[in-house]
Amino acid sequence: MKNIFTSSWFALTFAARTAPRTLGAVLLLQLVLAGFPAAQVWLVSALGRAIETRSAHTYVLAFCVALLIAGFLSLQDISSRLGDILRLNIAWMGRKTVDHKVSRLPPERLAHTETNKQVRQALEVVSNGNLSVQATAVTSVIFAVTVAISLFVSIVQFNVWTAMFTILALIPSLVVNFYCSRRLAEQWEQNNDYHRHANYLCEQMIYKEPATELALLDAREWFRAEAETYRDKVASLDRSVHTMYIRTELYNSLATIACFGLALLAFVRTDTLTAVDATATLVGISSGLFAIHNVGWSVGMLMQETTPLLMLQRFFNSPEAEPPLPVIETSEQLRVEKLFVTDILYDVNLTARQGQLIAIVGLNGAGKTTLVSALVGTRPIAAGTVTIDGHDITHASFAEKHRYFGMLPQDYSRFGLTVAQNLRLGGPGDPTEALRISGADAFVHDLDQQLGEQWGGVGLSGGQWQRLSLARLRLRNPGIWILDEPTSSIDAHGEMEIFAELRRISGNKIVIVVSHRASTLRMMDKIYFLSNGRITESGTFDELYAKGGEFTELFTSQIEGVAGAADPAGPVENEQPADLGNPSDSSDSSDSEG
Numbered sequence: 001m002k003n004i005f006t007s008s009w010f011a012l013t014f015a016a017r018t019a020p021r022t023l024g025a026v027l028l029l030q031l032v033l034a035g036f037p038a039a040q041v042w043l044v045s046a047l048g049r050a051i052e053t054r055s056a057h058t059y060v061l062a063f064c065v066a067l068l069i070a071g072f073l074s075l076q077d078i079s080s081r082l083g084d085i086l087r088l089n090i091a092w093m094g095r096k097t098v099d100h101k102v103s104r105l106p107p108e109r110l111a112h113t114e115t116n117k118q119v120r121q122a123l124e125v126v127s128n129g130n131l132s133v134q135a136t137a138v139t140s141v142i143f144a145v146t147v148a149i150s151l152f153v154s155i156v157q158f159n160v161w162t163a164m165f166t167i168l169a170l171i172p173s174l175v176v177n178f179y180c181s182r183r184l185a186e187q188w189e190q191n192n193d194y195h196r197h198a199n200y201l202c203e204q205m206i207y208k209e210p211a212t213e214l215a216l217l218d219a220r221e222w223f224r225a226e227a228e229t230y231r232d233k234v235a236s237l238d239r240s241v242h243t244m245y246i247r248t249e250l251y252n253s254l255a256t257i258a259c260f261g262l263a264l265l266a267f268v269r270t271d272t273l274t275a276v277d278a279t280a281t282l283v284g285i286s287s288g289l290f291a292i293h294n295v296g297w298s299v300g301m302l303m304q305e306t307t308p309l310l311m312l313q314r315f316f317n318s319p320e321a322e323p324p325l326p327v328i329e330t331s332e333q334l335r336v337e338k339l340f341v342t343d344i345l346y347d348v349n350l351t352a353r354q355g356q357l358i359a360i361v362g363l364n365g366a367g368k369t370t371l372v373s374a375l376v377g378t379r380p381i382a383a384g385t386v387t388i389d390g391h392d393i394t395h396a397s398f399a400e401k402h403r404y405f406g407m408l409p410q411d412y413s414r415f416g417l418t419v420a421q422n423l424r425l426g427g428p429g430d431p432t433e434a435l436r437i438s439g440a441d442a443f444v445h446d447l448d449q450q451l452g453e454q455w456g457g458v459g460l461s462g463g464q465w466q467r468l469s470l471a472r473l474r475l476r477n478p479g480i481w482i483l484d485e486p487t488s489s490i491d492a493h494g495e496m497e498i499f500a501e502l503r504r505i506s507g508n509k510i511v512i513v514v515s516h517r518a519s520t521l522r523m524m525d526k527i528y529f530l531s532n533g534r535i536t537e538s539g540t541f542d543e544l545y546a547k548g549g550e551f552t553e554l555f556t557s558q559i560e561g562v563a564g565a566a567d568p569a570g571p572v573e574n575e576q577p578a579d580l581g582n583p584s585d586s587s588d589s590s591d592s593e594g
């Protein structure tokens, strides 16, 4: 019961904030309309008496009765239109509020499955109009209670039992709707999960990349069938409740007929009743019951919407991320000491200084992405410290941490915006220079060019999107750049160009690169080798390679493969790695050849 009040109050206050005048008008009209059945009893009875006594007021009263009946119908129409406007406003504001909350989700929460579930549920609740249903159900219940009270008061003067049984006739419908809606409310979470699964599977068949991959795998039929299974589960659950509704509706009808029959029995046995009063009361009862016949449905809705609305309320009240802080463009030193991330990273130590290119390498699943995510604040740190220029930022807010960093994630996004909009996400700097540095100027000729095929824009290759992401990072221009596989989609020539540029930029930056490419690693000042969440080796490429440890094992085939390809005469006998580095770096070349 408490939950019904809490969720109703939430819906009503949300409506009051969104459209106070419309809500006020709806409530006022409902209260006015609620008085109509009682007024009808009084006026019809007065008219009957006036006709009997040939009173001079007969015509005035007849006019009032006509006004009352016609007014009731037109005011009910206006009230229902106002209700529609209220619902539209609530749905519109509900969607905007969800958008706002989503844009303010603390990034560290994004990694949680629960957050994804909550966001999807919130979107579904506002899209389905649960919020507006609850708000209008509250006004309907207020209306119904007012009608019932005024009807009771107007009938009780003729016969108290008739008044009581008339009101009691509403109870069976209330009980049935309450009971069945509770069943629907209980299965809402389960239904929602099935919906989410089905929608996820359907989305995979819509979005270009997964849809194409599924088509190539001939797997779309499997996805369709799987989605159908979830949709069937939802339908079966819903069907069972609605069958129950029909069954219980039968009991409801019998109980209502019994109550109403008793009301009429008591009525016709009233000794003092005149024919005029009897007619007036019957007219009042029938219009009153007609007005409130759906009170059971409204109460059922209040019950049914409780679970989704409490969830929405929790989502609306969840903490928001702090607004972003200005970017810090230079940092002298980043120091990571004894860093632990639960079950993934253990005792990680790392130091990076301004002007250095640092690499983090390791096998798949070693913890590289987790490490850089912990640094920028999107993964929680269990223990250890991260300090930048002496400031301990280990437990600082995301906004405070992130101002030091710019990150090019491994799964960079392909935003279907114009080139200019894509770049502005990075920062307000000179887009032309950013495009040049990232090598994107070769394929971008117009900043207003629309990208992404879903908006009729230009399709870019993976490497071209990656260059745009780099251009964005350049515009953000933080003191510490973190690049997770920055050139994974870029050809060898492009990679050389980008790293030459990074080397130039890194004069006053700290650049940390996660990479699997030997060619990239040769350009690094220091490499940290991660194995099962621990740093097991560190040093320059040549130092690590000479050690003959895990690093050598991981990169030997890569290096020998390329060296072998470069020298068709046979495998490299020399233990030194082949020169895959920056062609401009002549010392490296001579080292490897030496």
Ligand SMILES: Nc1ncnc2c1ncn2[C@@H]1O[C@H](COP(=O)(O)OP(=O)(O)OP(=O)(O)O)[C@@H](O)[C@H]1O
Residues within 6 Å of the ligand: 111, 344, 362, 363, 364, 365, 366, 367, 368, 369, 370, 371, 410
């Ligand atoms: N959200 C998560 N919760 C729990 N474990 C996770 C989560 N994300 C990743 N992991 C696990 O943490 C380990 C490290 O993952 P991480 O993505 O950091 O590896 P990686 O070194 O970047 O791998 P790759 O080279 O394949 O990108 C993996 O075993 C992975 O399964």
